[in-house]
Amino acid sequence: MTTPVEVAVTLAQLGGVSTSADLRALTSRRALRAAVAQGVVRRLGRGTVALPALDPTQTTVRAVQGARSHLSAALDHGWAIAVPPTRPMVTVPRSGQVSAADRARVRIFWGTLTDLEVANGVTGPARTVVDCARTLGFGQALAVADSALRSGGLTRNELVAAARASPRTGRSRAVRVAESADPRAANPFESMLRGIALDVPGLSVEPQVHIGGAEFIGAADLVDVRLGIVIEAESWAYHGDRSPFDRDVRRYTAMVRAGWRVVRFLWADVYRDPAAVHAVLTDLVGETHPATQTA
Structure with missing residues (x-):
């Protein structure tokens, strides 16, 4: 019988986020229910489940006047990721104040946010991919970019343009990821x-x-x-x-x-x-x- 921990491991191999139906097909309905009950898997709604450590509470995001970003934003957009972060990832304005308690709960990045990103509590699709490409290893960032293109919510031209317009630090990495991204990648x-x-x-x-x-x-x-x-x-x-x-x-x-x-x-x-x-x-x-x- 599949254990809740094995369900979480399978979910990690699927990219940290999956439809409930796909995860049940690889484990079982009973095992998934147990994993959710024990808190090792979290339901996100719309028939989607994710690893719980990947999504900071909205209260924390609003407290720091920031937005989910990087891998946490990728999950919010419904994309699969290669390696789950050890803490949720949040970008806050450069002038923002972050308490020691919030720093312990989430990984903080400093940067400029649009009013829409602050209102929605999440960075936009192109920005999310570029942020990952500028800060993560090539393979991890490529997984995010592939997932973004596969979702249909972002085009390669939009992604390449965003990478070329990104801040100088990490720009070359972002451009390489954008130009290498391919929606045909399966996972x-x-x-x-x-x-x-x-x-x-x-x-x-x-x-x-x-x-x-x-x-x-x-x-x-x-x-x-x-x-x-x-x-x-x-x-x-x-x-x-x-x-x-x-x-x-x-x-x-x-x-x-x-x-x-x-x-x-x-x-x-x-x-x-x-x-x-x-x-x-x-x-x-x-x-x-x-x-x-x-x-």
Whole structure:
């Protein structure tokens, strides 16, 4: 039987926020109810659940005359994130006064806020992505940007323009994230893996590429068509049960048979040892010659 803690772990792998239906499908209705009752999962309304530490109370936000920002704002916008923050993240005006108690509860950022952001208690979509891109690691920020584009509430052009207009400190990081963001990315895990792959010299990957042409084999998480490399993000949270797992194994076999080089990484590999993942991909590129097959 799935425990409440296991429900929280699954939710973290889904990006910290999910629909109740998707989380129930990977755990169970009873386990989700227990997780909510024990406070390890919080209902946000509209059939959405999230990890509780990610959302500061409105009272705290109003007390500091600020707005949810960065990853907390991303969750408020309904986007998935890769790594939950240890404390909620709030931006306050540079002239704002923040008590020691509030500093202990939330992570404070200082900056300019619009009247609308203060009134709504959350930074706007483009601002939220740019804030994350300027302050977080590339993979984490890419996960936010991918989620934002995937939601349909923000276009790539809007995101790139906002990044180029952002403050000088961190602007180059923001522009890189904006230009690399892709709504085809399936989830934050895949985005994190793509962030590592994009730092490997000679490797150029695209997300969710269909393999097999007329004889369709399946969609691959990340593909370098020129080198004939398929990179897969493997997590039990995305398989759920035995049937999807079996289907994926057969799909990988078919890809190898068709001439593709397939490499698979676990969630723990990507999140806890990205240097090792980078080293594997670097070695793979060094051993691979441009492929002749087509996606």
